[in-house]
Amino acid sequence: MPAPNGPIASCSVKISGVHYRTIWPIATGGVRVIDQSRLPFEFATVDLQTLEDAAGAIRTMVVRGAPLIGATAAYGIALAVRHDASDARLDEAERVLQATRPTAHNLTWALTRMRRALEGVLEEDRVAVAFGEAARICDADVEQCRSIGQHGVELIRSRFESTGHPVNVLTHCNAGWLACVDWGTALSPIYAAHDTGIAVHVWVDETRPRNQGAALTAFELAAHGVPHTVVADNLGGHLMQRGRVDMVIVGSDRTTAAGDVCNKVGTYLKALAAWDNGIPFYAALPASTIDWSLERGDDIPIEERPAEELTHIAGRTSRGTVETVRVVPETSPALNLAFDVTPARLVTALITERGVCAASRAGLQGLYPDRQALRQAPRQAPRASSASTP
């Protein structure tokens, strides 16, 4: 089994001198992940030994980010078959994992890929096959994210060469290496730019209510040495009006075949502001995020999460302890929907591992002529409807 948390040549970030991926198999037969719910104030890992551990880690957002949700679900299947490799347990594992979070397409994608890898495999061989396939999913994600960086960096380079000034990129939520296995999607072009000497500065949206921008993106960028400034989600429009943003790059939790982009709630507002100010707005994503079965983003299920994520917030006290405080009065209800949909008309281009394309069916078809066949395939496969219909 690979141990990719050891020295890795092409890894994006070191924590205290050690290169990390966000998920890796360990000697006990389990899987280790970084506990992202404790960042930025504590860097800790959690070991997942069972299917239920993996499902819980996704549900409670110990791991989050569309590609990492997919990778963790893949290992979740492997952890399930480690204890019980029967068809019944496989079916149950898929149902349990599919139910953890409704929006990110990578979850369905990874579960479909795991099912196909295990179809026709003898029970005694399933553990090895499952861990092998999960590792391939992770390795492919790393390579795809690296490629997204290589394609996306040209957009930043072009802006840098035309102005000679540091390029100001605004990003929303966290679509960095913590959201993936390594490198990230939206942040990968930024890391690539920084590493090749292109001056870049990142406006980091705080990203309420879970503060993934302030807690995770700021943490990542600081660790990598990329200049950045944390701002309230409310500020991006004003910064664009005043010429302080050169481009917006965000990730995606699900992208439709027509190029609508479902991403962390608030993304749509930034796309509107970019459009109103003539600023390019890019979404960066691997093919595993594309839901070829959907045309319209309106049909994507939007996850409702506990109101407590909005009414309470954790932070570090002056004594150095981490404390959760209530910020909304008890007398007021709160609603916490986690995603929104940016229509393709507001998206300048998609940055994928195969290149940059228009956010449209034609644009995606140009890059993925081979994927069109897949569009119908899940509907014909016997167990596809539960996996492809959220």
Next chain:
Amino acid sequence: MPAPNGPIASCSVKISGVHYRTIWPIATGGVRVIDQSRLPFEFATVDLQTLEDAAGAIRTMVVRGAPLIGATAAYGIALAVRHDASDARLDEAERVLQATRPTAHNLTWALTRMRRALEGVLEEDRVAVAFGEAARICDADVEQCRSIGQHGVELIRSRFESTGHPVNVLTHCNAGWLACVDWGTALSPIYAAHDTGIAVHVWVDETRPRNQGAALTAFELAAHGVPHTVVADNLGGHLMQRGRVDMVIVGSDRTTAAGDVCNKVGTYLKALAAWDNGIPFYAALPASTIDWSLERGDDIPIEERPAEELTHIAGRTSRGTVETVRVVPETSPALNLAFDVTPARLVTALITERGVCAASRAGLQGLYPDRQALRQAPRQAPRASSASTP
């Protein structure tokens, strides 16, 4: 001297059975205000005895909201002349108060009005004249806000009668009675609707970084019994896309003669989303908020406030104490600009104490034909340039 914190027949809100304004003179010769920096978890008042007390209360946002900033500045002049009624002290008081916060036009407006009231008044008469004028400013604000409610409620009523469903109003920041002397601007039509039996529900933007929505608007609406739900600033666009918002009503800190609306940062993003979804977007404001000397909102100075308002947040612990915690890692800088400008083209209409008008020079001229003369007046007055140029 009036004591308007006693029983008031037409007041918007009771706190523990007592009707309050947000500011009132007290028997000591000072002025009492509600300490808004301690809401929603503690209702406390602060006594202002000196000019410096008043300036400090505005600067640290013990009092905030454009109309209340104006009212407090007016009393700040009165408190100054109580100790020293000389011309020199008057000039100094105006400078000190003008420097407290740069964006709200009501500050300049109130100081100009106080100066005019005191011009040619003997030093020994200035205390009585100043307190009298400050009280008139407060009483006029109450009446103007009540009128804004009476005009604005017709927009809500019209929607209610055409659909028969509760009217969903989204608001940003706090433009309620806490932002004014009483009633509020944006919330005044909502209170009027609720009080006359029109079913209304308010989406309350949290309003980062100071959370005036979650802390103040939610507190006000709960105290008045108006149904409401607190949401992240990021959610409003999605709610509009899904048909869950009937109209947006916000306040204004400064409105130009051409109808551009400067308001709490993030307002522009909501105006874009309303425009993109064909939802009416209204700004509610008294005439004291209109800066007749400015045409373009781009020329309004945007206040930069301490980064700590973004990096730290106060809330109530499970033990019931109020604690401040850090939510952005120490390794990341933060930028905290407090306002943005919504161009008139995105504003469906302005709701003022004189009625509803288009957000345009022609619209405002129709309601305020008498105010055009004032446009030039401050430039001719001997001390006007320091007061009218931010």
